[in-house]
Amino acid sequence: MAIQALVFDVDGTLADTERDGHRPAFNAAFAQAGLSWHWHAEEYRELLAVAGGKERIRHFCEQYDPDFLARPDADELIAALHADKTRRYVAFAAAGRIGLRPGVARLVMQARAAGTRLAIATTTNPENVTALLDACFGPGATSWFEVIGAGDVVPRKKPAPDIYTWVLERLDLGPEECLAIEDSAVGLRAAVAAGLPTVVTQNPYTMSDDTTGALAVLSDLSTVTLADLSTLHDTVHPGSQERPGTHAVRSRAWTSPTATPTSA
Numbered sequence: 001m002a003i004q005a006l007v008f009d010v011d012g013t014l015a016d017t018e019r020d021g022h023r024p025a026f027n028a029a030f031a032q033a034g035l036s037w038h039w040h041a042e043e044y045r046e047l048l049a050v051a052g053g054k055e056r057i058r059h060f061c062e063q064y065d066p067d068f069l070a071r072p073d074a075d076e077l078i079a080a081l082h083a084d085k086t087r088r089y090v091a092f093a094a095a096g097r098i099g100l101r102p103g104v105a106r107l108v109m110q111a112r113a114a115g116t117r118l119a120i121a122t123t124t125n126p127e128n129v130t131a132l133l134d135a136c137f138g139p140g141a142t143s144w145f146e147v148i149g150a151g152d153v154v155p156r157k158k159p160a161p162d163i164y165t166w167v168l169e170r171l172d173l174g175p176e177e178c179l180a181i182e183d184s185a186v187g188l189r190a191a192v193a194a195g196l197p198t199v200v201t202q203n204p205y206t207m208s209d210d211t212t213g214a215l216a217v218l219s220d221l222s223t224v225t226l227a228d229l230s231t232l233h234d235t236v237h238p239g240s241q242e243r244p245g246t247h248a249v250r251s252r253a254w255t256s257p258t259a260t261p262t263s264a
């Protein structure tokens with residue numbers, strides 16, 4: 001079955017946004033608010049287990065600053081911190097501080113040329129998505145992505161399947177007609193739970209993540225073509241009892257030297 005749509009995750013997949021955008025923006029917002037919090041890279045890697053910026057701040061407070069959560073205005077303070085963090089992230093993106101990961105632009109262009117539909121399923125705010133796409137592809141690039149599922153449009157964030165289900169409904173496609181591209185265990189679990197065959201492109205933050213269920217695990221998309229992804233997608237048997245995303249990758253299906261199929 002041909003791939004009808006590529007569904008991209010954003011953070012860690014399109015760009016190293018956590019390294020170049022989110023973490024610095026969180027820390028700048030904390031400093032601006034007079035808080036002593038500072039998320040170092042290794043600590044942030046652990047915090048990424050919780051998707052969603054507001055949820056991540058709350059999780060951090062539960063562990064390290066429960067007194068903050070005991071304040072009667074804690075919810076408002078977290079919302080204000082997150083709003084400031086979002087403004088900073090958008091400014092970073094607009095200033096060109098966040099670049100696309102290798103191969104992303106080429107794959108997006110190939111898909112557009114081939115008429116393969118494009119969509120996004122992310123936990124981050126829609127403003128962040130627009131800022132990143134505008135800065136990296138040029139103004140108006142959000143229109144290339146037919147459906148953009150982002151942020152709080154679903155109450156349950158990844159690893160719940162909800163954002164992928166939301167996107168599939170708007171694409172009016174079944175999960176087996178799509179291919180998801182993710183970077184993390186949290187994102188992979190969400191996509192697989194929604195039934196999408198999923199390729200994982202790891203980054204330094206997600207290098208040690210559990211990739212069980214991925215069709216393939218790659219270091220990046222630098223050598224991957226749309227034809228490669230189609231061949232890989234063909235190895236999934238729609239209608240079988242096996243869940244998409246857990247199917248064995250046949251060795252003939254993948255020619256990229258960087259590919260590491262999760263099962264032989």
Ligand code: XBP
Nearest residue numbers: 010011022051052053122123124125
């Ligand atoms: C990653 C996330 C987000 C970002 C921060 O999203 O979990 O929460 O870390 O963005 P994905 P916000 O990998 O699904 O793109 O602060 O806007 O939540």
Ligand code: MG
Nearest residue numbers: 009011012183
């Ligand atoms: Mg991600």
